[in-house]
Amino acid sequence: xxxxxxxxxxxxxxxxxxxxxxxxxxxxxxxxxxxxxxxxxxxxxxxxxxxxxxxxxxxxxxxxxxxxxxxxxxxxxxxxxxxxxxxxxxxxxxxxxxxxxxxxxxxxxx
Amino acid sequence: xxxxxxxxxxxxxxxxxxxxxxxxxxxxxxxxxxxxxxxxxxxxxxxxxxxxxxxxxxxxxxxxxxxxxxxxxxxxxxxxxxxxxxxxxxxxxxxxxxxxxxxxxxxxxxxxxxxxxxxxxxxxxxxxxxxxxxxxxxxxxxxxxxxxxxxxxxxxxxxxxxxxxxxxxxxxxxxxxxxxxxxxxxxxxxxxxxxxxxxxxxxxxxxxxxxxxxxxxxxxxxxxxxxxxxxxxxxxxxxxxxxxxxxxxxxxxxxxxxxxxxxxxxx
Numbered sequence: 001x002x003x004x005x006x007x008x009x010x011x012x013x014x015x016x017x018x019x020x021x022x023x024x025x026x027x028x029x030x031x032x033x034x035x036x037x038x039x040x041x042x043x044x045x046x047x048x049x050x051x052x053x054x055x056x057x058x059x060x061x062x063x064x065x066x067x068x069x070x071x072x073x074x075x076x077x078x079x080x081x082x083x084x085x086x087x088x089x090x091x092x093x094x095x096x097x098x099x100x101x102x103x104x105x106x107x108x109x110x
Numbered sequence: 111x112x113x114x115x116x117x118x119x120x121x122x123x124x125x126x127x128x129x130x131x132x133x134x135x136x137x138x139x140x141x142x143x144x145x146x147x148x149x150x151x152x153x154x155x156x157x158x159x160x161x162x163x164x165x166x167x168x169x170x171x172x173x174x175x176x177x178x179x180x181x182x183x184x185x186x187x188x189x190x191x192x193x194x195x196x197x198x199x200x201x202x203x204x205x206x207x208x209x210x211x212x213x214x215x216x217x218x219x220x221x222x223x224x225x226x227x228x229x230x231x232x233x234x235x236x237x238x239x240x241x242x243x244x245x246x247x248x249x250x251x252x253x254x255x256x257x258x259x260x261x262x263x264x265x266x267x268x269x270x271x272x273x274x275x276x277x278x279x280x281x282x283x284x285x286x287x288x289x290x291x292x293x294x295x296x297x298x299x300x301x302x303x304x305x306x307x308x309x310x311x312x313x314x315x316x317x318x319x320x321x322x323x324x325x326x327x328x329x330x331x332x333x334x335x336x337x338x339x340x341x342x343x344x345x346x347x348x349x350x351x352x353x354x355x356x357x358x359x360x361x362x363x364x365x366x367x368x369x370x371x372x373x374x375x376x377x
Contacts, residue, residue: 061268
């Protein structure tokens with residue numbers, strides 16, 4: 001594989017990753033809304049953390065370090081909480097703010 | 111008609127590892143059994159991880175020949191089956207075999223290694239950037255030889271990037287993102303190195319690591335853990351379970367390439 005071809009393929013993967021970010025954020029937002037509405041499901045908060053964790057781990061590799069940092073901050077905010085009941089009001093407010101930061105970071109021109 | 115002489119039982123390899131078949135498990139659970147005491151002992155001790163030699167030692171009250179004879183009969187009756195056939199991997203049961211906690215001395219050793227690593231790497235803003243155990247010896251590849259890397263990573267796009275870059279370095283790549291795919295990938299044979307994500311959708315990466323390091327064939331394959339959350343506890347846990355390297359995410363591709371080469375002794 002030539003360097004040019006590698007570069008093209010990596011650019012294509014990066015574009016695919018960035019395109020998929022909107023979908024990932026929609027899913028994260030929808031999960032958070034369901035959790036806030038009290039539509040209780042033990043797996044939702046774990047899924048939300050996993051989605052954030054995945055972005056935190058991969059965004060930097062695709063040239064989006066700010067997005068990765070914002071996802072990590074949001075993930076850390078949820079800490080070890082297992083469900084909505086174990087999140088206090090401050091954590092909920094903080095998470096809503098950090099989710100906003102994540103969306104802004106993802107929408108910012110790169 | 112002439113009566114044929116009884117054939118000697120086939121030779122049983124001391125290093126072979128046997129586990130119970132579904133029939134064997136049913137027999138073990140069953141209230142009534144027609145098995146002899148020695149056969150029942152074997153059903154209990156053939157746990158899918160102990161070698162024949164270890165099982166024989168644990169049952170020293172019985173003569174070795176009698177144990178091997180019973181093992182051979184149970185194998186022919188379909189109660190037990192050898193897990194390993196030459197270099198192939200029988201991955202069935204990979205996720206169901208019992209696993210054991212890390213050896214305390216390994217944990218202490220890991221703590222020592224990790225503390226040195228942490229001092230160096232904290233400066234970079236991570237608990238750990240890369241921790242790796244150096245390969246025992248330098249390895250030279252034969253012309254045309256390709257090493258197999260198994261990437262266990264549930265982020266499909268990240269896995270694709272890893273495949274693309276590592277293929278460029280001449281590796282043959284296999285990808286797996288969940289339990290089922292891991293089992294399928296391991297059935298293809300022992301990889302030369304595994305890049306293992308800690309957080310997977312339906313299985314814990316540490317659990318996969320522990321199972322690999324306690325598997326009779328897979329235990330010699332180096333495993334490099336990849337994680338977005340490298341707490342000290344997580345690093346220690348991975349190293350104590352036998353991880354050969356630790357990389358924090360996000361990573362640059364040259365970090366992966368360098369680590370893989372170092373662990374394989376290619377650098």
